[in-house]
Amino acid sequence: MTFFIEVVITGLLGGLMYSTVGLGFVLIFKASGIFNFAQPVMVLFAAMFIAGLNQEFGIPLWQAIPLVALLMIGVAWVIERFVLRPMVNQEPILTFMATIGIFFILLGLAEMFWGSENRTLNVGIPRGPVFIGDILLQSYRVYSSIIGFIVVLLVVLFTQKTKMGRVLRAVADDHQAAQAVGIRLTTVWWVVWSIAGLIAIVAAIIWGGSIGVQPIMVDVAFKAFPVLLLGGLTSIPGVIIAGLIIGAGESVANVYLGPLIGGGIGNWFPYIIAMVFMLYRPQGLFGEKIIERI
Amino acid sequence: MFYKKSGQFKTSYDADQAMLPLLQERISIFVILAVAFLVIPLVATTYVINSLLMPFLIYSLAAVGLNILVGYCGQISLGTGGFMAVGAISAWNIIERIPDMPVLAAFLLAGFITSATGVVFGLPALRIKGFYLAVTTLAAQFFLIWLLQQPWFLNYSATGVISAQDISVMGWTINTPVEKYLFVLVVVIVMTLLAKNIVRSVTGRKWMAIRDMDVAAEIIGIRPMATKLQAFAVSSFFIGIAGVLWGYLYLGQLEPAAFDVYVSFDVLFMVIIGGLGSILGSFLGAAFVVLMPLALSFLGGILGLGTAMVAYVETFTFGVLILLFLLAEPHGLAHILSVAKQQMRIWPFPY
Numbered sequence: 001m002t003f004f005i006e007v008v009i010t011g012l013l014g015g016l017m018y019s020t021v022g023l024g025f026v027l028i029f030k031a032s033g034i035f036n037f038a039q040p041v042m043v044l045f046a047a048m049f050i051a052g053l054n055q056e057f058g059i060p061l062w063q064a065i066p067l068v069a070l071l072m073i074g075v076a077w078v079i080e081r082f083v084l085r086p087m088v089n090q091e092p093i094l095t096f097m098a099t100i101g102i103f104f105i106l107l108g109l110a111e112m113f114w115g116s117e118n119r120t121l122n123v124g125i126p127r128g129p130v131f132i133g134d135i136l137l138q139s140y141r142v143y144s145s146i147i148g149f150i151v152v153l154l155v156v157l158f159t160q161k162t163k164m165g166r167v168l169r170a171v172a173d174d175h176q177a178a179q180a181v182g183i184r185l186t187t188v189w190w191v192v193w194s195i196a197g198l199i200a201i202v203a204a205i206i207w208g209g210s211i212g213v214q215p216i217m218v219d220v221a222f223k224a225f226p227v228l229l230l231g232g233l234t235s236i237p238g239v240i241i242a243g244l245i246i247g248a249g250e251s252v253a254n255v256y257l258g259p260l261i262g263g264g265i266g267n268w269f270p271y272i273i274a275m276v277f278m279l280y281r282p283q284g285l286f287g288e289k290i291i292e293r294i
Numbered sequence: 295m296f297y298k299k300s301g302q303f304k305t306s307y308d309a310d311q312a313m314l315p316l317l318q319e320r321i322s323i324f325v326i327l328a329v330a331f332l333v334i335p336l337v338a339t340t341y342v343i344n345s346l347l348m349p350f351l352i353y354s355l356a357a358v359g360l361n362i363l364v365g366y367c368g369q370i371s372l373g374t375g376g377f378m379a380v381g382a383i384s385a386w387n388i389i390e391r392i393p394d395m396p397v398l399a400a401f402l403l404a405g406f407i408t409s410a411t412g413v414v415f416g417l418p419a420l421r422i423k424g425f426y427l428a429v430t431t432l433a434a435q436f437f438l439i440w441l442l443q444q445p446w447f448l449n450y451s452a453t454g455v456i457s458a459q460d461i462s463v464m465g466w467t468i469n470t471p472v473e474k475y476l477f478v479l480v481v482v483i484v485m486t487l488l489a490k491n492i493v494r495s496v497t498g499r500k501w502m503a504i505r506d507m508d509v510a511a512e513i514i515g516i517r518p519m520a521t522k523l524q525a526f527a528v529s530s531f532f533i534g535i536a537g538v539l540w541g542y543l544y545l546g547q548l549e550p551a552a553f554d555v556y557v558s559f560d561v562l563f564m565v566i567i568g569g570l571g572s573i574l575g576s577f578l579g580a581a582f583v584v585l586m587p588l589a590l591s592f593l594g595g596i597l598g599l600g601t602a603m604v605a606y607v608e609t610f611t612f613g614v615l616i617l618l619f620l621l622a623e624p625h626g627l628a629h630i631l632s633v634a635k636q637q638m639r640i641w642p643f644p645y
Contacts, residue, residue: 035425086621092424093370094624097566100559101616108610115602222436222555225429233425268440271433275418278430282421 002134007255008248009137013145015247018270020148020203021224022231022239023155024196030172030234031192032084032185034095038102040221042197044213045106046072047204051121051213052114061123065201072197075106080190107218116215121208144206151202152240155195159236164191172234219267223250226274232287242285246270297638313490330479335472343471348544350584351475351482352536357564357576358489359532364562365571366493367525368505369419370427373434374533375557379550381408381534382541383442386548389459390449397461401542405534411438412530419522423508435555442550455549458542474543481539485532490573492528501525502571533561563612567619569626578627586615 021039028036046068053064079102087095125147130139159165170178171188179185207217227246231238253269283289297318304310314320338347356374363371385404389395415434419427441447448456461468468477492498500521503511512518541548560583568579587608594604623630 035428083617083621090620090624093364093570094566094620096370096425096428097562098617098620100563101613101620104559104609104613104616106613108606108608108613111606112603112610116606222432225432229426229429262444264440264443268433268436271430271436275430275433278422278426279418282423282426284426 004252006135006137007251009135010141011248011251012244013137013141013247014251015227015243015245016145016148016152016240017203017206017243018224018227018246019240019243020151020199020206021221022227022243023152023236024199025224025228026231026234026236026239027155027168027192028196031168032189033092033175034084034099035092036196037096037099038106039196039200040218040224041103041106041110042072042075042200043203043207043221044215044217045075045110046197046201047121047208047213047217048110048114048119050201050204051119051208054121055119056114065205069198069201072201073194076193076197077190079193080186084189085186107215111215118212118214119208121205121213123205123209125206125209140210144210147202147206151199152236155199156236158195168192223266223270226270228284229274230277230284232284234288235284235286238284238286246273249273297635299639311494313494327483331476335476338472338475340471343475344544345588346584347475348478350580351478352539352544353561353564353580353584354577355482355485355539356533356536356561357568357580358486358573359529359536360561361565361568361571361573361576362489362493362501362532363525363529364565365569365575366498366505367501367522367529368508369416369522369525370424370562371431371434371529372428372555372558372562373415373431373438374561375553375555376435376438377408377412377530377533378537378540378557379442379553380411380438381405381537382548382553383447383550384408384534385538385542386456386458387447387449397463401535401538404538405531408534408537409527409531412526412533413523416523416526416530419526420519432555435558439550439553448550454551455547457547458545461542468543478539478543481535485535486573489532493573497524505571563616567616567626569628572626572628574631575626575628578631582627586612 021043024042025036025039028034028039049068049071050061050064053059053067054061059067083098083102084095087098125140125143127138127140130137130142157165159168167178167183167188168191170181170183171185175185178188203221204213204217207220211217211220223246227239227242229242230246231240231242250266250269250273254266257269258265278284297316299316302315302317304315309315314323334343334347356378360371360374363369381404384407385400388400388403389397392400411434415431418430422430443454445451448454463477466473468474493501500511500516501524503514503516504518504521504525508518511521537553545552564579564583565576566579567582568577569575590608590611591604594607599607619626
């Protein structure tokens with residue numbers, strides 16, 4: 001039983017990581033209706049620049065991270081100015097395809113600068129086992145999920161308590177009404193993509209520390225998509241709860257189901273959870289009810 | 295100019311519904327086919343056939359398949375790679391495990407197996423739409439590749455790669471590049487004709503009704519469930535056959551891991567760049583995507599970049615081109631072509 005609880009808690013902690021990637025995504029989707037397929041690669045992009053600056057140029061991490069934060073804000077500006085603005089009012093499938101374009105651009109840029117070798121990224125999060133009662137956990141996971149939780153909290157505070165947050169919520173509610181009261185959509189998009197970039201940095205640091213900085217990170221970040229579906233694309237609480245469900249489900253399946261049907265099921269199991277769930281509830285856990293009119 | 299409709303009268307319904315209503319179009323198709331069948335086998339080098347024509351033809355077939363689903367029925371799919379793998383691996387297993395299996399029958403059967411797989415993963419489309427569906431089809435991509443990597447499917451091959459059996463059709467053993475090229479060409483032409491006629495038929499019009507607005511389509515008496523699943527089945531059949539050709543005639547070996555999610559992106563890109571809802575567009579898109587990396591690596595060779603660097607620059611340029619195309623011509627290459635045709639028709643007048 002203790003072992004089962006360990007497995008579940010490890011999964012829950014891992015799931016919070018998916019939530020952090022999913023969070024940036026939800027913000028973008030709410031503010032602009034764009035399904036940002038490039039979010040996973042933003043994580044890789046940030047991780048490679050932090051690790052590259054640190055190891056190739058010897059810039060200490062505490063300087064490299066703010067530098068990359070500035071870079072992500074710059075990237076957000078470029079994306080807003082040269083991709084989103086001209087693509088306003090295009091069909092959703094085309095904006096979706098445009099984010100796949102951004103996906104390849106960021107991937108190619110990161111590799112052009114830093115190659116594709118595996119780098120380590122260690123910001124000094126403690127490692128090693130830790131006991132809570134009888135339950136054995138990895139302290140890295142515990143600390144990283146605390147960080148993830150803080151990020152979520154910050155985002156919630158930002159959207160609920162600041163002026164900019166109120167603007168974001170207004171835009172998410174109704175684009176045209178927001179424009180009518182004098183909100184600049186372009187600024188909002190820039191801010192939102194910047195926040196998504198900053199969240200990607202956090203995910204980059206945490207994942208870079210546990211699996212190393214390498215292109216395979218994108219595959220791990222792909223698992224944020226089922227989390228989004230399950231949570232319902234537009235809901236911040238949804239993405240967190242879905243992250244926990246998927247994390248726990250994946251971890252339990254890996255330990256108990258994996259040996260029965262062959263390993264490596266972590267890649268697709270989250271998708272199957274989301275897919276089966278969505279057959280019953282197409283809008284996800286907390287998504288807005290989909291109403292169609294003719 | 296030379297592309298004039300004047301003087302070409304349609305005097306029967308058959309003529310009105312012809313696939314190529316204009317004489318000029320019939321002539322150009324005839325010329326293209328003549329070049330493809332007679333000139334290319336004589337003059338093309340093995341390099342041109344292997345690295346240019348084969349991927350072009352096979353990708354075109356996959357793009358036609360995906361276009362049926364995305365362009366005609368409006369259901370976004372990112373599972374193309376997985377379905378291609380299903381086609382390839384099931385063809386191998388059928389030929390390996392059933393003695394004296396005719397190759398063509400095995401290929402067809404592999405197509406039908408892919409169809410069935412497509413229907414299973416198309417089931418969520420009945421409840422889920424748009425982006426939700428796109429991500430759900432990623433489930434097909436990851437799950438199918440994982441499934442096909444299980445040892446049984448690969449006959450316990452240690453490397454995860456199996457080599458394709460020799461194939462012969464009615465006593466004709468296909469082994470030289472030219473023979474392989476001709477075989478692929480015939481298959482692609484037959485399948486393209488099939489696709490073109492399906493999308494012109496009642497079935498195709500139902501798909502388009504569903505694409506344009508599924509609720510309204512349901513109200514005028516189209517069953518969304520049957521129609522969507524039909525689109526998934528037909529599309530997966532085409533993609534499965536493309537997978538078979540890829541494994542058997544292009545690479546000569548089969549490896550599930552080669553059909554990764556990036557193959558799905560590539561094919562989706564071909565469909566969008568070529569033009570959603572255009573069979574011709576699928577070919578144009580495939581030509582573009584096949585030629586671009588070759589051009590880039592050629593340029594990279596001139597500039598003296600390393601192989602790895604060329605690959606990175608290629609990824610980057612691929613992304614830039616996707617964006618440029620979406621910004622400049624969201625309706626794809628087929629639309630450019632039709633605008634050009636219209637201009638030629640009224641030349642030298644502007645309108």
